[in-house]
Amino acid sequence: MRRVILLLLCCVLILGCTGGGPKAGKEVVKIGVIGPMDTKYGIAMERAAKIAAEEINAQGGINGRQVEVITADTKLNPDTATSEFRRLASQSNVVIGGFSSGVALSMLEVMAETKTLWLGDASSPRLTDKVAQDYEHYKYFFRPLVTNASTFPLDMAEMLDYLNDQGVKIKKVAILRDDALWTDDVMKVLRPLLEKKGYEIVMDKKVQKGTEDFSTLLLEAQDKADVIMPIIAHVKGVALVKQWKDMGIKLPIAGHDLSAIDPDFWNATEGKCIGEIYTADGGGVPTPLNSKMAHFISAYQEKYGKLPEAYSAYGVYDAVYIYKAAVENAAKAGEKNPFDADTLISYLEAFNTQHPFEGVRGKVAFTSNHDLAWGSEFVRNYICQWQDGKQVVLYPADKATGQLITPWAE
Amino acid sequence: MKASLYIAISLVIAVFAVMPLISSSSIAYMLGLAFIFVVYCVSWDIVAGYTGQVNLGHTVFIGIGAYTTALLSSGRIGMHLPIWITIPTGGAIALLFGLWIGVICLRLKGYYLALVTAVLPLIFIQLANIFSGIFGGYEGFSVGLSRGFSPDISVRYYIAMLFMLVSIAAMYAIVKSRMGVKFRAVRDDEELAEAVGINIVRYKLIAFCISAFFAGMAGAMTVHYRLTVGVDLFDIPLMLAVILSVITGGIGTFYGAVIGGFAIFIAKNWFFRMLADALPVPVSDDLLLYVLLIVLILKMPEGVVNRLEAFLSSRSQ
Amino acid sequence: MNLVEIVVLGSIIGGIWALVASGFSLVFGVARILNFAHGTYFALGAYFAIVLDRELKYLMPELPSLIFSIIFSILIVGLIGVAIYKTCIKPVRKYEVMVILITLAIALLFEKILLAIFRDTSVSVPFPISGVITVSGIPIPYTRLMALLVAILIIILLERFINATKTGKETIATSQDMEASMLIGIDVEKVYTIVMFLSASLAAVAGILYSQIYAVNPQTALRVLIYAFAIVILGGLGSVRGSIIAAFIIGFMQVTVSIALEARWAEIAAMVAIIAILIVRPRGLMGVE
Known part of the structure; x- marks a missing residue:
């Protein structure tokens, strides 16, 4: 009995030490992709993120750092989703994805607790309402992937x-x-x-x-x-x-x-x-609506042998590039740590309707509560x-x- | 013997006490959930291991405790009660359900008992789905960071650890008391127990109430620890994980449920997840867990810990 | 509420449930095994047919490919049923709780395997003839008509098998008294094997028909299991004829509840029925000891 306890204890200690690495590596940018990986929505997210990462790495990375994609599965279940979000929060610089508003609302609390930048999916207005109501806690949430359910x-x-x-x-x-x-x-x-x-x-x-x-x-x-x-x-x-x-x-x-x-x-x-x-x-x-879209669609088809299987592919691809643009703008402005979540917020907010980001789906612009601007020239x-x-x-x-x-x- | 056991237990507590300081927050978070999971396992063992009633609906108690506290504290039904009131309320309501299920179990045996208790949680899941405006459906809902024990994960970890220690101590005291002896008498031979003057009905019901109360409390603690509530707390996979843990550790041995609970929870949420990522075939942590359960039932029905212990002591002799 | 709609839609789904429940009940009646993996055979039947058809299409014309795939799938699932019995259920069959745990674990394991291979999508077995006949305003596609006919045909064959063949009679004898059957020289283990094969194949047929009409996804297995429970408890655990009648009752109930309230309430109704019947009559209505 005592031996069994001691054995278990050793395991726990090993666990504690292996898991206790520093927050993200120094030389790489880690992008966490979270979604329901059993569905095509999650699969498309992961695939699009990998395409974006490969392209960016081929061009020298984000601000000189190579990009690495790590994935997590929500299983459409609030328990798994929150614990996996927490894992990504401790391992990566930014989290992209989501899906299913009820589950995303639960993840939003973990985001607030861990102060993790999250470029999210899930269309409920309640997510961005939180940004408006309690900016200090929820400002880390942006929603470039989908338009608001109220649109x-x-x-x-x-x-x-x-x-x-x-x-x-x-x-x-x-x-x-x-x-x-x-x-x-x-x-x-x-x-x-x-x-x-x-x-x-x-x-x-x-x-x-x-x-x-x-x-x-x-x-x-x-x-x-x-x-x-x-x-x-x-x-x-x-x-x-x-x-x-x-x-x-x-x-x-x-x-x-x-x-x-x-x-x-x-x-x-x-x-x-x-x-x-x-x-x-x-x-x-x-259907290629513009040249960026045409490029993305053909890259996707080349790598995976088919056209993107879900809407989330386009949004995630854009999101990775939005993150890259924000980091590089921050670096240009002379920020000491351009990868810091708090620092990046104002640079992401700078993509507004006056200065939109040109993405595959057209112009991507954030409203004051970090929602996507809706309209014929926007998404x-x-x-x-x-x-x-x-x-x-x-x-x-x-x-x-x-x-x-x-x-x-x- | 006794002294060295105390030393071992103190050592375990000491190691767990320093864990949040040396490990990352996601590991600490997982260990905290493991503490609460241990209480699920031990409380199931009280009924299954000590009185021999195989209740496959233990998650009813967990879920009821969880949803009670979540609804009463989060404002979804217009109430913002403080959590130190709502958590015991969750335990108390679970206790009432325990009494009710206990009464049902008095009438049923074998397959029929298993079937009824296995179906019960599914009714709760379906009701949560239908009345999704209140219960959040299969997406569950969040009680919000402000309704957690603390915004700091280390504080929540210590609260979960304290909860586990107090619950385990209380349940240990119960099973080692005269009442625990009577539970086992009921399990081993109902007729004999009745002949020596033990009121079977009474002790079965008491066991159900104790089990349900602790499970309900643990369910409620889960909500304010992880900040979310969802139908996974009622669902079959959780029930199987609890059963697997107790079988792994050895049913009806008390320490078996504690050690098994830890081992299985950590295996599932850490080791299996890493293994699933490392393997070339697309497997998930759940899949590995079910394989383990099947193999265990077939190969070692008497519990892995007993086997391991026998193996280790044969080595040292 | 439209009575024709209830009768038409209810008997189609009832026919499918009858196939699922009769096998389930047979196994309980003969071997006293409550098989929580029964819904898995239903799902596997559909998935095997789909995969085989996809591959065979390259080798032969569409119709023979479909027919071969369906027949193969039924046989494969029957053999899987036997294999699961021999490897997993038989070693623990004395302990009722262990039987439930291991079959439940098998059911969830297969759900995860299907999820890993096919992902969370709905798939269906193709059906060659399209077309609809309309009965007082209710359009009935040929798929459904066919499913009902096949279900009735198979149920009749099953009855004939049990009551008119030697093996069938041995089956009845075993279900009535296992020890006496052994004494008079019946190979009980062989009977169990046959019953397991039959029950799994029947579920596979049901799964194929169901997926031709609707679709299946990895989570279908557990939902089917709930209906199977409700039916056999209503009809009496172990009574094949009772299960067949109960299957149609549950089918009508399901459609009625779907129209009057919502489909989700039908599932709750089935679950409440299970619990209520067992609490009132702990052996089920007309159940065996």
């Missing part, structure tokens, strides 16, 4: 207007959404906005992550509504779209379905996603549709690559 409704309302303009008569809307915090925030704005525009929300159902049977929901929507509007990121769109097509539901699906952004979505649904209309989140559209959501194995941009008109098709009506 999604602007895109979705435009989507319905666009469809009406194109002759698809829509008045009654059936909403199917993730049972997660971020959709509550979307609905807070979307409901009054649609009502003001004369639409009627006839159905608003929360769907549990992992749901596969959508039959009763689809039938109810067909009875009541003119359009099915999914607002889903955690729920799998594959099963929804498949049953929509199999059952021959005579309504369009038009909404915010993150899984539809994946170029593999066509194969995953056996082509049954034909006609699905979705918003390409935060400009995450695998916004594009309205896209699945047509014959291809993703086509429908709206805004100046970016459009094709015309609307209506296979559900046939």
